[in-house]
Amino acid sequence: MAAVGVSKHFGATTALSDVTMRIAPGETHALVGRNGAGKSTLVSLLTGLHRPDGGEIRFGGEPAPPAADRGAWRRRVACVFQRSTIIPTLTVAENLFLNRQSEGGPIRWGALRRRAGQLLEEYGVGVDPGAPAADLGVEQRQLVEIARALSQGARFIILDEPTARLDAAAIDRLFARLRGLAASGVTMLFISHHLQEVYTVCDTVTVLRDARWILTRPVADIGHDDLVAAMTGEAVGLTDVARRPPRDASVPAALRIDGLALDGAYEPLTLEVKAGEIVGVTGSGSSGKVSLAETVGGLRRASAGTVSVGGATVGAGVPAALRAGIGLVPQDRHREGLVPLLSVGENATMPIADRLGPAGMILPGRRRAAAQAAIERYDIRTEGPDAPVASLSGGNAQKVVLARATAREPKVLVLINPTAGVDVRSKESLLGAVRAAADAGTGVLMVSDELDDLRHCDRVLVMFHGRVTTELQAGWSDTEVVAAVEGVSA
Numbered sequence: 001m002a003a004v005g006v007s008k009h010f011g012a013t014t015a016l017s018d019v020t021m022r023i024a025p026g027e028t029h030a031l032v033g034r035n036g037a038g039k040s041t042l043v044s045l046l047t048g049l050h051r052p053d054g055g056e057i058r059f060g061g062e063p064a065p066p067a068a069d070r071g072a073w074r075r076r077v078a079c080v081f082q083r084s085t086i087i088p089t090l091t092v093a094e095n096l097f098l099n100r101q102s103e104g105g106p107i108r109w110g111a112l113r114r115r116a117g118q119l120l121e122e123y124g125v126g127v128d129p130g131a132p133a134a135d136l137g138v139e140q141r142q143l144v145e146i147a148r149a150l151s152q153g154a155r156f157i158i159l160d161e162p163t164a165r166l167d168a169a170a171i172d173r174l175f176a177r178l179r180g181l182a183a184s185g186v187t188m189l190f191i192s193h194h195l196q197e198v199y200t201v202c203d204t205v206t207v208l209r210d211a212r213w214i215l216t217r218p219v220a221d222i223g224h225d226d227l228v229a230a231m232t233g234e235a236v237g238l239t240d241v242a243r244r245p246p247r248d249a250s251v252p253a254a255l256r257i258d259g260l261a262l263d264g265a266y267e268p269l270t271l272e273v274k275a276g277e278i279v280g281v282t283g284s285g286s287s288g289k290v291s292l293a294e295t296v297g298g299l300r301r302a303s304a305g306t307v308s309v310g311g312a313t314v315g316a317g318v319p320a321a322l323r324a325g326i327g328l329v330p331q332d333r334h335r336e337g338l339v340p341l342l343s344v345g346e347n348a349t350m351p352i353a354d355r356l357g358p359a360g361m362i363l364p365g366r367r368r369a370a371a372q373a374a375i376e377r378y379d380i381r382t383e384g385p386d387a388p389v390a391s392l393s394g395g396n397a398q399k400v401v402l403a404r405a406t407a408r409e410p411k412v413l414v415l416i417n418p419t420a421g422v423d424v425r426s427k428e429s430l431l432g433a434v435r436a437a438a439d440a441g442t443g444v445l446m447v448s449d450e451l452d453d454l455r456h457c458d459r460v461l462v463m464f465h466g467r468v469t470t471e472l473q474a475g476w477s478d479t480e481v482v483a484a485v486e487g488v489s490a
């Protein structure tokens with residue numbers, strides 16, 4: 001597979017400029033770069049979703065198929081996207097044979113299900129072909145996507161941040177599977193913001209920066225700091241996390257959770273987050289951590305207990321949570337986070353619309369200034385406040401979600417995997433902004449699977465099967481967290 005001198009423009013934005021990347025058969029090749037570097041754009045060219053403005057894509061020395069021949073593309077390359085392409089209202093079997101159910105004749109449902117069963121067995125995917133796809137977890141959905149790609153004949157698979165929503169055990173299982181695929185000759189392009197993963201699973205790495213190719217090297221020949229330097233164009237390394245001074249016991253609680261419970265997700269839980277405190281919550285996929293944060297943020301209704309902010313009980317629902325002073329960064333920015341048709345500025349300033357002009361009016365100049373300040377503070381790479389939010393790269397969109405959650409100087413900030421899809425350098429500025437909010441008196445509840453996020457917390461609660469089983473004060477070791485997440489003591 002090769003991209004030779006490819007360029008791509010979106011309006012005035014150059015997303016790729018004369019990029020050449022060659023991937024040898026059977027190789028596992030990493031593609032890394034900061035948010036907005038052009039990785040997803042390159043994937044869209046490699047999968048035939050977009051055509052390059054210049055240069056060409058080749059497979060096995062042959063020119064790429066015509067754009068309209070989707071079948072030919074599917075036989076050459078498949079992409080497991082961050083956003084699943086599995087259709088939840090269809091069964092697993094229907095998803096597997098999407099676009100090719102009948103091969104001409106009428107659809108024979110029984111035969112379809114049988115073939116799906118054989119296929120899942122062949123690829124070692126333990127999923128019922130008759131189950132609705134909506135019932136699948138993230139891990140199972142990815143496996144179904146991979147099985148679908150292989151069964152269509154593709155021997156080149158692109159994995160776009162496949163670990164972003166998996167817990168540690170699922171990541172290990174995925175990596176074991178990828179090694180198996182590599183051993184059987186499947187070629188892979190692996191995109192990740194977790195450089196450790198690049199070293200664990202890839203042979204070769206290509207770095208893009210500002211739409212340009214920077215380097216391609218065997219991973220064994222480039223150290224972590226040099227890789228970060230190639231991505232950022234700066235020689236300076238990442239900074240260590242400075243310890244926060246301990247909270248005074250007399251500081252009032254910003255957030256109090258009293259006997260809060262959600263049937264099937266987590267058991268009654270009581271917890272206080274002081275003003276200025278950052279409390280981390282982690283755990284495996286089934287620990288209940290995300291449901292807990294979603295209840296506090298108003299996205300789910302508790303089956304028992306109360307949430308109070310500054311001593312006042314918060315009603316159910318997102319509007320009540322917002323009124324009470326809770327800012328939320330939800331898990332799925334596509335579903336709950338942003339309004340794609342509005343501009344970056346409109347999205348970032350939505351919660352403060354009432355402050356942007358007199359009597360319900362919005363003064364455009366004031367909005368632009370507020371939006372510009374957010375763009376600078378969160379290091380958002382965009383043409384400007386008027387660019388549609390849909391034009392942002394994934395990591396930059398995540399920064400807009402955080403800008404919005406903090407726009408009203410919330411009393412409480414509830415963050416769910418806030419740095420998902422955010423590049424190594426931007427993570428620093430994003431977590432720095434969270435700390436600045438805490439220093440100004442906001443109580444922060446941060447649910448995360450990332451040790452790098454959790455390092456910024458004053459203490460970390462580990463949940464296991466719906467209960468807090470461990471509390472770790474700052475200064476914990478990685479093995480302590482991992483052991484508690486797995487439900488074994490360190």
Ligand SMILES: Nc1ncnc2c1ncn2[C@@H]1O[C@H](COP(=O)(O)OP(=O)(O)OP(=O)(O)O)[C@@H](O)[C@H]1O
Pocket residue numbers: 010011013014015033034035036037038039040041042381382390391392393394395396421423
């Ligand atoms: N449909 C589009 N319209 C306008 N601009 C776009 C569009 N798609 C991408 N861009 C721009 O092209 C540039 C490259 O974006 P791309 O999504 O390829 O980055 P990325 O490296 O995948 O980033 P991330 O790590 O955040 O996912 C960005 O400046 C982005 O805003």
